[in-house]
Amino acid sequence: MYKYTYAQPITLETTPITPVYNEESILAYKFQRHYSNGLKKMIDRLMDYRYFLQYDVYDLENQLVFTCKKVSRKGSIYFEAYDYLTKEKFMVAYDKWKELIPDLIITNGNLEILIQKEMEGWSRFICDGKEIAKWRADVEGEFLIQLEIAEDSPIQHVAFFIGISQCVLFIGG
Secondary structure, X not given: OEEEEEEEOXXXXXXXXXXXXXXXXXXXXXXXXXXXXXXXXXXXXXXXOOOOOEEEEEOOOOOEEEEEEEXXXXXXXXXXXXXXXXXXXXXXXXXXXXXXXXXEEEEOOOOEEEEEOOOOOOEEEEEXXXXXXXXXXXXXXXXXXXXXXXOOOOOOOHHHHHHHHHHHHOXXX
């Protein structure tokens, strides 16, 4: 398993650049909650910071490598994700919507990954019945995040898991 950690503020009002470290405590990626303009940020504040939800992930050269954003259309909510390195687009949608903590499905048309979200403990990324990654957020003054990716995962791009996991953290709205 490849292991990554980072700390994320609990308050949604702040949008700092957040460093992500590998298991040797070396900086691997950075991400930030993104607003395309000040009006969206102001409206989002009125909506409890859960309407315009977008996370951008950057490499060490500050190049945008992955983005995941919440989309609300015609009464449905889902996420769109885009990998700038592979040029792949993914859709992340709710499965079993009526459950208290719904699972999510990630698909690009060829690949389907299920996220079994847990409020406490590990949320698991499952592909073809096999766990390919897991992610957890412990609260100790801030979110202390752990991400582990299996060596044989069909997706090895860490930014994929970071961007989607950050959006999944705030799926409440």
